[in-house]
Amino acid sequence: MTRPCPCGTGLAYDGCCGPLHAGAPASTALALMRSRYSAFARADAAYLAATWHPGTVPDAVDVDAGVRWTGLEIFDVVAGGPGERRGTVEFVARYREDGVAHELHERSRFVRQSDRWWYLDGRG
Numbered sequence: 001m002t003r004p005c006p007c008g009t010g011l012a013y014d015g016c017c018g019p020l021h022a023g024a025p026a027s028t029a030l031a032l033m034r035s036r037y038s039a040f041a042r043a044d045a046a047y048l049a050a051t052w053h054p055g056t057v058p059d060a061v062d063v064d065a066g067v068r069w070t071g072l073e074i075f076d077v078v079a080g081g082p083g084e085r086r087g088t089v090e091f092v093a094r095y096r097e098d099g100v101a102h103e104l105h106e107r108s109r110f111v112r113q114s115d116r117w118w119y120l121d122g123r124g
Contacts, residue, residue, distance in 0.1 A: 107122060
């Protein structure tokens, strides 16, 4: 049975974020952002750390396995395409923690260096 990708594209995980989690580079800032959401949904802290820009990555990247990520909505994408150097993605990620619904609204910044996209930082 094919599992849907947590990022909400409607594609199967193996044809969407799965290859990125296995080491394939993201082609756009949006693809990296979606794959990072899927990594949170799958509690994959190693992928989150590996895609965080080395200049801004925290000492420890933790995910709470008790959080259930329930949806992603993209509001705006500025640049971040193939061949571009910077991109911004504004989104809302929905999750449940201890039975209570929450939303994370962020405008994430991405940078392309060394032929790959990196998550730089985000502002709420």
